[in-house]
Amino acid sequence: MTNAYAGKGLRIDLYNRRITTEPFTERMRKDYIGGYLLGMKILWDEYRPEYGAFDPKNPLIFCTGPLTGTRAPTANSLTCNTMSPIAKTFVSGRAGGHFGPMLKFAGYDFIVITGRSPRPVWIWIDDNKVEIRDARTLWGMKTSEADAAMKDIVGSEEVETLTIGQAGEKLVRFAIASCNIDRAFGRGGVGAVMGSKNLKGIAVRGSRNIELADAKRFNAAVKENFKELEKRDPWSWEMQPKVGTAGWMEAINYYSMLPINNFQKTYDDKIAGGIDHNAYLKNFEYRKYACGNCALSCAHYIPTIKKGKYAGLSSGTLEYETAAGLGARCGVGDILAVAKANAICAEYGIDTISCGSTIAWAMECYERGLITKKDTGGIDLRFGNADAMVHMTELIGRKEGFGAVLAEGSYRASTIIGKGSGKYAMVVKALEMSGTSPRGSKCGALMFAINERGGHHMDPYAPTIEAYGYTIAEAGIPEALNPYEDGNTGAVYQLKNYTKLADILGTCAFAIINLQTLPDTYGEQFSAATGIEMNGKELLKRSEKLTTLMRAFNAREGLTAKDDTLPSRFMKEEVEVRVPKELQKWTNGKTMIKRKVDLKKNLRDYYAAAGYDMRTGLPSRRKFEELGLAGIADDLKARGIRLA
Amino acid sequence: MADGKKQYEGMSRREFVATAGITAVAAGAFINGCATFPQKAERPALQIIPNYIVVDQSLCSGCRICEQVCSEFHYGVYNPELTAIIVKRDYGGSGDWITTNTCRQCPNPWCMRSCPVDAIWRDVKTGAIVIDEKTCIGCEKCVPACPFGMVFMRPDGKKAFKCDMCGGDPQCVANCPMKALSAQPLMWTEAEIEGGK
Numbered sequence: 001m002t003n004a005y006a007g008k009g010l011r012i013d014l015y016n017r018r019i020t021t022e023p024f025t026e027r028m029r030k031d032y033i034g035g036y037l038l039g040m041k042i043l044w045d046e047y048r049p050e051y052g053a054f055d056p057k058n059p060l061i062f063c064t065g066p067l068t069g070t071r072a073p074t075a076n077s078l079t080c081n082t083m084s085p086i087a088k089t090f091v092s093g094r095a096g097g098h099f100g101p102m103l104k105f106a107g108y109d110f111i112v113i114t115g116r117s118p119r120p121v122w123i124w125i126d127d128n129k130v131e132i133r134d135a136r137t138l139w140g141m142k143t144s145e146a147d148a149a150m151k152d153i154v155g156s157e158e159v160e161t162l163t164i165g166q167a168g169e170k171l172v173r174f175a176i177a178s179c180n181i182d183r184a185f186g187r188g189g190v191g192a193v194m195g196s197k198n199l200k201g202i203a204v205r206g207s208r209n210i211e212l213a214d215a216k217r218f219n220a221a222v223k224e225n226f227k228e229l230e231k232r233d234p235w236s237w238e239m240q241p242k243v244g245t246a247g248w249m250e251a252i253n254y255y256s257m258l259p260i261n262n263f264q265k266t267y268d269d270k271i272a273g274g275i276d277h278n279a280y281l282k283n284f285e286y287r288k289y290a291c292g293n294c295a296l297s298c299a300h301y302i303p304t305i306k307k308g309k310y311a312g313l314s315s316g317t318l319e320y321e322t323a324a325g326l327g328a329r330c331g332v333g334d335i336l337a338v339a340k341a342n343a344i345c346a347e348y349g350i351d352t353i354s355c356g357s358t359i360a361w362a363m364e365c366y367e368r369g370l371i372t373k374k375d376t377g378g379i380d381l382r383f384g385n386a387d388a389m390v391h392m393t394e395l396i397g398r399k400e401g402f403g404a405v406l407a408e409g410s411y412r413a414s415t416i417i418g419k420g421s422g423k424y425a426m427v428v429k430a431l432e433m434s435g436t437s438p439r440g441s442k443c444g445a446l447m448f449a450i451n452e453r454g455g456h457h458m459d460p461y462a463p464t465i466e467a468y469g470y471t472i473a474e475a476g477i478p479e480a481l482n483p484y485e486d487g488n489t490g491a492v493y494q495l496k497n498y499t500k501l502a503d504i505l506g507t508c509a510f511a512i513i514n515l516q517t518l519p520d521t522y523g524e525q526f527s528a529a530t531g532i533e534m535n536g537k538e539l540l541k542r543s544e545k546l547t548t549l550m551r552a553f554n555a556r557e558g559l560t561a562k563d564d565t566l567p568s569r570f571m572k573e574e575v576e577v578r579v580p581k582e583l584q585k586w587t588n589g590k591t592m593i594k595r596k597v598d599l600k601k602n603l604r605d606y607y608a609a610a611g612y613d614m615r616t617g618l619p620s621r622r623k624f625e626e627l628g629l630a631g632i633a634d635d636l637k638a639r640g641i642r643l644a
Numbered sequence: 645m646a647d648g649k650k651q652y653e654g655m656s657r658r659e660f661v662a663t664a665g666i667t668a669v670a671a672g673a674f675i676n677g678c679a680t681f682p683q684k685a686e687r688p689a690l691q692i693i694p695n696y697i698v699v700d701q702s703l704c705s706g707c708r709i710c711e712q713v714c715s716e717f718h719y720g721v722y723n724p725e726l727t728a729i730i731v732k733r734d735y736g737g738s739g740d741w742i743t744t745n746t747c748r749q750c751p752n753p754w755c756m757r758s759c760p761v762d763a764i765w766r767d768v769k770t771g772a773i774v775i776d777e778k779t780c781i782g783c784e785k786c787v788p789a790c791p792f793g794m795v796f797m798r799p800d801g802k803k804a805f806k807c808d809m810c811g812g813d814p815q816c817v818a819n820c821p822m823k824a825l826s827a828q829p830l831m832w833t834e835a836e837i838e839g840g841k
Contacts, residue, residue: 071713102724290705301741
């Protein structure tokens with residue numbers, strides 16, 4: 001029986017043009033479930049540290065979770081694991097939209113793509129029929145044009161696509177793979193890996209059944225899950241359909257976590273006011289839409305703007321991270337300019353977070369005199385210069401002029417520029433940090449530092465949990481956390497494992513980010529859908545396995561506990577943090593405090609809770625064995641990495 | 645040429661059904677009379693549809709939960725090819741870029757008139773035009789007959805299916821998170837039904 005699963009995976013070798021299927025056995029399903037965990041397992045088995053991201057042998061792995069394609073709330077995940085061209089380690093990305101469910105409807109749980117095609121190709125999956133097609137006519141197209149062209153070629157609108165733009169083709173290190181045009185594998189440069197394989201895109205259409213082990217029980221669990229979402233997180237439930245994640249801008253400025261001017265300040269009412277949801281509602285008419293099986297519909301499409309400087313502009317969703325990256329970080333408080341840059345990013349296929357962060361890094365270097373107009377090609381790269389930001393975005397997309405330097409990402413660009421510019425690159429493990437300043441939240445600081453894939457904000461999204469005082473006894477947070485006092489961060493380990501559940505099972509992070517869905521509800525949905533009985537606790541063990549597997553991968557790549565760190569700015573520069581009323585109980589009523597991060601304290605408590613060695617940042621051999629990863633422990637030992 | 649012939653046959657059948665009128669359908673219902681189908685041989689003067697499915701396109705977010713619920717309710721599986729409600733999405737297009745479509749339960753349905761074995765009729769209780777699975781021979785004539793494209797073949801190609809309004813309580817309406825789908829009472833008079841012949 002293959003309840004909820006399709007039961008097989010697809011393996012495509014682009015060089016030899018060989019397409020095979022392989023079974024996804026029940027034992028594998030029990031051990032590795034799906035999503036990130038399955039992807040990470042395949043990546044561990046098939047990637048070797050000597051390859052590098054642009055090596056044809058670097059596997060590009062797309063996985064669905066067991067709930068993907070069912071009616072569980074937000075069950076639409078497609079995850080991607082591969083070696084990152086920008087970070088020092090792997091990518092594990094997730095995209096919504098409708099591609100994930102459609103892949104499963106076509107009868108595949110995962111796709112593994114290896115090899116480099118000698119000429120541009122795209123992959124057409126139509127149930128059993130899988131073809132590698134010529135993409136020479138598609139090469140050079142924007143993401144949306146490629147999507148339309150593929151649909152044209154196969155003669156159907158009922159096709160879901162995954163495409164890259166020019167940035168991916170030209171190996172911009174933070175290129176995205178665009179899923180249904182507006183959703184994307186944003187971080188880590190999945191698009192560049194696709195570009196390096198000469199793979200323009202994938203189109204899929206499916207007409208297979210996804211079966212359920214016990215439909216009645218599953219529907220009851222789904223109903224319960226909807227109730228939880230509504231009850232445990234009414235704010236998102238109300239906000240997301242209205243303005244999507246853009247609604248966070250005001251809140252994050254209020255809680256002093258905005259990365260103003262490359263993280264030099266933590267709040268700025270003027271800039272935030274120019275790019276928050278009020279400006280959004282004032283300037284745009286929008287049309288909301290949702291990914292598959294999602295009741296939140298956080299995505300919006302902005303139809304063509306008719307008047308003003310940016311007339312003719314139409315844009316996809318203006319996410320919080322986009323507005324924080326291209327807006328707040330660059331000191332730009334003009335929502336129209338941000339929307340314009342966002343549209344450019346979408347067309348060329350680049351990550352708005354890394355793009356904004358890299359431009360912000362260049363702006364700081366420019367203001368400090370490390371680079372001049374001679375370097376930038378005459379562009380006045382000052383904080384707040386909206387035109388320069390938009391222009392630079394376009395140059396990065398085309399990889400022209402100074403854009404070619406910035407297209408390497410801020411970490412590599414800083415090694416090109418030199419002159420000590422590296423300390424202004426806000427990166428963790430070479431990946432640009434997302435737009436939440438670590439000063440306003442100690443767990444937020446830790447979340448970046450310990451993140452196995454670099455400066456990413458999703459596992460767990462701790463700042464909101466601290467700011468709103470969310471609690472969840474089942475995942476180790478029985479009471480609200482103090483965001484300003486460093487140390488006592490052990491709970492983050494359990495929280496991290498808990499929020500990974502969504503990525504493994506194939507639902508969106510928005511079902512779990514504010515601790516809405518309880519582990520047992522996931523267990524119930526998983527058991528009812530797949531017929532594999534597993535409660536919340538057992539699922540959390542799988543999450544822990546994923547965290548351990550990611551740690552092991554990093555160790556194999558040569559990363560140690562030393563890489564679990566933040567840019568020195570956060571530990572050295574003391575910055576004003578405005579304390580909102582709800583959090584003044586932690587500061588004895590003070591409304592303004594000066595704060596820098598004491599990361600050592602935070603890390604110490606986290607490592608202790610996770611049982612990690614302070615030097616290697618790895619769990620003990622016993623832990624590996626307990627999680628059924630003894631083979632991986634042996635592999636590490638063979639490579640000379642000692643486990644406690 | 646083969647296609648042309650097929651179409652011709654469909655046309656002649658449709659004309660035949662038009663002359664035979666709705667009586668044939670009612671007779672069919674009588675012969676096959678089972679729990680879900682109308683028991684009465686007589687046609688009511690008014691056709692009341694208590695839960696007519698109305699779509700507000702401006703509210704629809706295109707999440708396709710309605711499609712999922714539809715296939716799960718009727719066939720116990722999820723399959724985008726087994727749904728009688730269709731969400732079309734045209735990303736980047738302007739205007740109506742998400743369109744949700746389902747059966748109009750027409751006063752004088754073309755699908756019903758095109759059926760050569762009288763497998764399609766109106767359920768008097770719910771007002772839905774329904775296809776009897778046992779009678780259907782899978783000739784596919786009803787599929788092109790529908791001007792809205794809302795009659796479908798199953799992926800195996802053996803039977804036609806369409807919206808049956810879930811026996812009077814449409815599940816898509818009950819589960820729409822955006823409240824874009826609603827169930828409203830609708831009434832067709834005899835004149836409307838006759839006039840559409």
